[in-house]
Amino acid sequence: MIFIQLLLLAVNAIMPIPISISQGYQTARISRICEVKFFSTQEFPDHIVKLLLHYHELITYDEDCDFEESIQNTNIKIEGALKFEISIKNQEQLYWVTSTNEEAYELQIDENLNVKIQANNHWGLARALDTVNQLAINNEIQNLPIYISDEPQYVHRGIMIDTARNFLPVKLIKRTIDALVINKLNVLHWHITDDESFPLLLSKYSQITNNSKFWKDGFFTKQDVQEIIEYASIRAVQIIPEVDTPAHVHSWGISPDLQSIVITCDTNIKQYGQLDPTLDQTYEVLTSILQDIDDMFHKVQFIHFGGDEASIQCFEQKPSIKEFMTQNGISNYFDLQAYYRKKQKDIWKNQIKSQKKIIYWYNKKDQLPADQDDIIQWWGLSSQLNEVKGRSNQFILSDYHPLYLDTGVGNAFGDRYDKYQGWKDVYKWNPSIPHNFQGTILGGESLLWGETNNQNTHFQKLFLRSSILADTLWNPDQKQDELFPKFAKRLSDMEDRMNKYDFPVSPFTHSYCKRQLDLCFPESYSTKLKLFFMFVIVYLI
Numbered sequence: 001m002i003f004i005q006l007l008l009l010a011v012n013a014i015m016p017i018p019i020s021i022s023q024g025y026q027t028a029r030i031s032r033i034c035e036v037k038f039f040s041t042q043e044f045p046d047h048i049v050k051l052l053l054h055y056h057e058l059i060t061y062d063e064d065c066d067f068e069e070s071i072q073n074t075n076i077k078i079e080g081a082l083k084f085e086i087s088i089k090n091q092e093q094l095y096w097v098t099s100t101n102e103e104a105y106e107l108q109i110d111e112n113l114n115v116k117i118q119a120n121n122h123w124g125l126a127r128a129l130d131t132v133n134q135l136a137i138n139n140e141i142q143n144l145p146i147y148i149s150d151e152p153q154y155v156h157r158g159i160m161i162d163t164a165r166n167f168l169p170v171k172l173i174k175r176t177i178d179a180l181v182i183n184k185l186n187v188l189h190w191h192i193t194d195d196e197s198f199p200l201l202l203s204k205y206s207q208i209t210n211n212s213k214f215w216k217d218g219f220f221t222k223q224d225v226q227e228i229i230e231y232a233s234i235r236a237v238q239i240i241p242e243v244d245t246p247a248h249v250h251s252w253g254i255s256p257d258l259q260s261i262v263i264t265c266d267t268n269i270k271q272y273g274q275l276d277p278t279l280d281q282t283y284e285v286l287t288s289i290l291q292d293i294d295d296m297f298h299k300v301q302f303i304h305f306g307g308d309e310a311s312i313q314c315f316e317q318k319p320s321i322k323e324f325m326t327q328n329g330i331s332n333y334f335d336l337q338a339y340y341r342k343k344q345k346d347i348w349k350n351q352i353k354s355q356k357k358i359i360y361w362y363n364k365k366d367q368l369p370a371d372q373d374d375i376i377q378w379w380g381l382s383s384q385l386n387e388v389k390g391r392s393n394q395f396i397l398s399d400y401h402p403l404y405l406d407t408g409v410g411n412a413f414g415d416r417y418d419k420y421q422g423w424k425d426v427y428k429w430n431p432s433i434p435h436n437f438q439g440t441i442l443g444g445e446s447l448l449w450g451e452t453n454n455q456n457t458h459f460q461k462l463f464l465r466s467s468i469l470a471d472t473l474w475n476p477d478q479k480q481d482e483l484f485p486k487f488a489k490r491l492s493d494m495e496d497r498m499n500k501y502d503f504p505v506s507p508f509t510h511s512y513c514k515r516q517l518d519l520c521f522p523e524s525y526s527t528k529l530k531l532f533f534m535f536v537i538v539y540l541i
Ligand SMILES: *[C@@H]1O[C@H](CO)[C@@H](O)[C@H](O)[C@H]1NC(C)=O
Pocket: 206, 207, 210
């Protein structure tokens, strides 16, 4: 009986669900919103002040409150105000984390709105601040005192955006980062370039950008990139740049002096291009571009090399490639791609001397080499992970069903392109791993390819579906035990929160159902719960 009561009384609809939460019965009003105070016995470094400023803006959203007054070096007790006492082990600014423990936090809120946060670093602090912001609904916090001890299950929880098919301005990318943070997502995978454009200004080969950009200022400078990385780091999000080769490079060959390194694959629209892996000039250009990427993205952990969808028919169009293969004992086009990968990696590791680890898209039937330290981004279904179960690589899961957010609205030519993946499809998805799987799952990403996306559709396509992915990757186990109406309540609150902060997300249902979640979303999701309720009913009778 007590257990059921706890289930019903647990009204705090935090998304994602904290790993461990215990709460009481008191409610405290936040009557003095502007008086929010941040206190620590240590002095806050600049990046933490900026993080606090960000959450100050979110917490005091409807008010016009002064931030300067909030940072305190004494622990002032003001009634009706949120008073944070923050303690952080490592004050250093981080651009990524490598273990879930680095985002862990402990949070205590008492009946007098004293908020105690303990975290290992500013990433954990960001997650804790977000939880507090979620708890403070309608200027009050219920179920006090609250004690939360939290840590994500997966270290890699992200989305991918694509700035090559339709350009996305810096401002929108920053807003996207803001949206990630209030979902406790921590990765922005940035598919920067593709066939259609190369909107990143290069140092030596700036003509690639200039000849492929869609409008005058439709490109990113080194300064933009650094601004985005900094903005993300303060909010505890890592940026992963992707420059896809050897396919998806039509944009490289638009300039007359670079035409020879790109094979224009013979389709009617002449839109697809592949690097000619047999030419010296190809590696000259590639080296310069990779050097630029390593310079501009100096502070990131990974580089994504793409490596997907190279077409054999495209290579076949150029007879000199076949000759080169014969002369060099390369027997097929997969070996040719392996040859390219080897050279690309040699440039990256030995010439540029970059320490950044490499991510590749999975390629069908696993026909291309991946070294032990490469990370594989899996776009197949989790149920097909069997194909690579002997590999001990690290994996990022991006199952095309349901984690491709661009499907169901037609492709670039208005033709039918797959089925739309609804929010319940994402809800049902779990990072399920086959028996005897030798690799490690770092986490997952939902992917928003950009053919039919721009700033008008961006947030609608990303959210709330990515909020659900965030929920799953943070705490997959408890979701299995949660009542469906309770999940719907958390989703509904997330929708309200995102609307409050002006993210134009898609509504997950109509307003009638939003008011009657138990009516519209009655069923329990897992059989385990159904059994539990049958047991409870039998017990009560
Ligand atoms: C391309 O555009 C950039 C910025 O507008 C300019 O600095 C650069 O010189 C241009 N490159 C070429 C080859 O015209």
